Amino acid sequence: MNFEELHEIAKIENEKRAQFEYSINVCVAAGCMSCGSLELLTSFKKEIERRGIENWCKAKGVGCLGLCSAGPLVSVQRYDQKSEVIYKSVTLDNVHEIVDALTGEPVGRLACSKEMSFFKNQQKIVLENFGNIDPEKIEEYIAVGGYEPLYTVLREMSPANVIEQIVKSGLRGRGGGGYPTGLKWTTVMKASGNQKYIICNADEGDPGAFMDRSVLESDPHRVLEGMAIAGYAVGADKGFIYVRAEYPLAIRRLKKAITQAEQLGVLGRGIFNTPFNFDIKLRLGAGAFVCGEETALISSIEGSRGNPRPRPPYPAEYGLWGSPTLINNVETFANIPAIIRNGSAWFASIGTEKSKGTKVFALAGRINNTGLIEVPMGTTLREIVFNIGGGIPEGSKFKAVQTGGPSGGCITSDYLDTPADYESLTKLGSIMGSGGMIVMDDTSCMVDVAKFFVEFCMTESCGKCVPCRDGSAQMYHLLSKITSGEGNINDIHMLEKLSDLINNTSLCGLGMTMPNPVVSTMHFFKDEYLAHVHDKICPAGVCNMKRGGRK
Amino acid sequence: MKKVSQIQTLIIDGKEVGGKSDESILQVAKENDIFIPTLCYLEGLSDYGGCRMCIVEVKGMPRLVPACTTLIREGMEVTTNSEKIHNYRLSILALLFTERNHICSACVSNGHCELQTLALKLGLTHVEFPYIFPKMPVDATHDRFIADHNRCVLCGRCVRACHEVEGAHTKDIMGRGITSRVITDLKESWGSSKTCTSCGKCVHVCPTGALTEKGKSVAEMEKRRQFLPYLKLMRERR
Amino acid sequence: MSKEIKQTSLKEDRRLRMVDRTMRIYGNEPHALIETLHAVQESYGFIDTDLMQYVAEKLGVPLSKVYGVATFYHFFTLKPQGEHTCVVCTGTACYISGAKAIMDDFAKKYDLLPGETTKDNKLSLLTARCLGACGLAPAIVFDGVVAGKQTPETVSNTIERWFKNEL
């Protein structure tokens, strides 16, 4: 494979595309698939064939279109005018009229307005190819410029150059911690060792987050390319993607993508006729949240229990099988090709002073537009929830937005004007996390929510260190007592004490951040806790109180 | 390429001390008779970092660190005991007592138990968190030994001794979190284990009365561990 | 020696070939343990003791470690599943959108708690920590097929149809 060949593939693919005036793009990511989008795609194909219009119109499966709550989504694209209509909640019965409408006015009843803030107010880098390319065809990725950055890197840049670009871009880890990516790469590059590894952390364990799943399902090559670039930069020739077994579709597409990339020679030995070799292997998680922690993840790839170990030494120096290892999350790798293509200055011009670029968020819970969005860092929570997210369903009232999953906290309406960046969210007692945003309205009891997260952490604790293992069980016990109306004020004090203990003495990130949902709800919703304890009442009417009170 | 260890000086509790660069804070503290409580740590086994009893403060580090797994550095300033650290240790110890059923007065290890001794040394006179009282099994199927899960603190010493020193790896930990438990082979009875060599190392490294010899009555079970550092040295030189 | 008989019959088992293949791909190295357990579960539906022993011997991994790993990861199950399985997502979005009511309904209607199978071996109830289908909360996987926006009613409809062999 050389540059000309790569261009040839892109050219052929683009010519192929240009033959068709219309493309009916059916979302085949997991959300829409579970609403029957595959049947829909088949039906569109049949309809096109029946009408004999296959020489100017084609139907294909594409990645996530974002607005998962209104699935299945279908995007009808016109190549000449480059216009696009997105149809929502499409059923088999609608196939006929949508094809009818190709040359006329769109079916207004089903169409989402492109002017809708959900689509208008986003800025897409990681998600740029979503809804546009078929994730199962490498040619389509190449047609939109894919693997060109890898070529540029291998042929025109030194590893030090690449890292310099990443450092300058200001990219920070998208997995939650926000550690500067360039710094991490530098450490691994400088670490001594003949064998180094790249690991892509796709163990998206935060309940309520599905950004990584979507990226892997909708644009898998992007991640492979990012990993290969990282491999070149730090001097690694082997990569692993550690992906949750709960994501069968993502696994299937990744496997396919790796095979295609190997066949084309953009992965494997002597990539682009350079001495650079890079292999990527998949490793399946098996349902352990703690494996999102990097030392636990390494232990899991090695075939052991996912127990974290104390750091230092950091994986950058002593990682997989004792070798220097670079671990980044899916979204981080997905940003790399764009940074190489458009330059670090371009990337650094987006976002805030300390948080550069964009962030993908998964909106879920009591919000109208549940789905996947990408906005510049520093976009306010109000903009995300009420504008892009379309606000709260009618008849209920916004209560809080939870970011960062079991390691994060709740943010109330008073703080909605906070910009979503690493520092601002931390200041509010929450964290950016991997990007899950769960919106809650007045039907949610915050004590119950805290209990939910503590139970999650209790069952996900690996059990190695005492504060996390036993402290989580004690906290769960106390919260159960409070939510059943048998708590007293002493229990609240004990919760505070345990939170402090677990936060300060646990071995790994899971334990350290586990008390966050409790601390944050106790801070913002103390009155709800007190109502449970003093009046034996659950104000939201969620908890089953044993003695008196509502419900 | 073996790294050559260098001599470093550091300050522990205001006292200037020296140690080798590949030594942990705990090792250097021990050499200088500075007491840091430990539970999962045992000389001769790999470091585990699980019990969190040995947490210390290092000036300039944002978090408390376990002394057993943190290597010394030139100019380091370590505080091994402050009111804050002491209170955390007390709470951790208290949590350990709530987790299983530690009935000291009826335990064969009474008087020779590291958990009990730690409570005495740190001045834990009661446990503020509610006891869980889980129903735990006792495995007395082995000819010579008993495994009483009521007394287990999940320190992992037995697992490490069996794997690292004896090389049998008969014991491991199953499950996770509060439901983890030490097992023999495929969670089989100890007596029927085909991999166990009955060497008894696990029994003697166990800090509590979880692993004991048969035929011992209350307070009679004393553990011997002197063999461990010796064995480790001999195996390294093999 | 009933165990040995079972072992020989294991060897003739076609499902075992997939497990063997997986181990071979990874060169029968100990680090293939988790991938192999995935293969076991995929071909047999669960991981039983004999198979753990088989895998341990083939990969040269201690028995206790195999058991420790198999029980550490919640995706693995050591019990056979019923004819049909129902996985309720208990991620945050699903939880606040009504997964709890669905679970309560299982307890009430079928006397099933998570991880249990009905006595007639027809139905198993499992939970998952977020399927990533939060946009469709609450989500449930019926025999491997994800269905979104479920309610206790839609769930029992599906199950009743299973029971009547309509699906």
Add this chain to the structure above:
Amino acid sequence: MEKVKIATSWLDGCSGCHMSLLDIDERILTLLESADIVYGPLVDFKDYPQGVDVAIVEGAVSSDEDEEKITKIRKLTKILVSFGDCAITANIPGMRNYFPTKELYERAYFENADLNQKRPSIRIPHLLSHARPIHEVVTVDVFLPGCPPPADVIFYSLSELINGRLPDLKGKTRFGR
């Protein structure tokens, strides 16, 4: 000077702690110079009096009767001492906590009874689901662990309490013997 009023009581325990109290031997006379024992199994008073300064209670809270007793003691006492391991950890009485109370009754009155296999007809205190340490039921001021606590430590603690000080028991006595 008015003498300090001391009460002792036992809940679900074996009385061993009280025996250890007697093991302070003749030193009890020193204590009684400035204190009176106003209630408890060692003296003959029927009702728990008002205005007790120090109450020393052994045993776990195991039955509804224990619960009533300790609540009353707490109400009428200034300083409550949890006396011995059963009071502090539930200890031996706590060993029944893994079994449902129904099974306990079965075991005690039927399986292990050679004669007269029946539940007692006169009212016996109703067992709570768990035997609990005293401080899980009421607030406790001083913890004196040990099974039983050594006599010397008991003497020291009482001397301190009689002199209006809270004893510092850290490092002086441990759980178990």
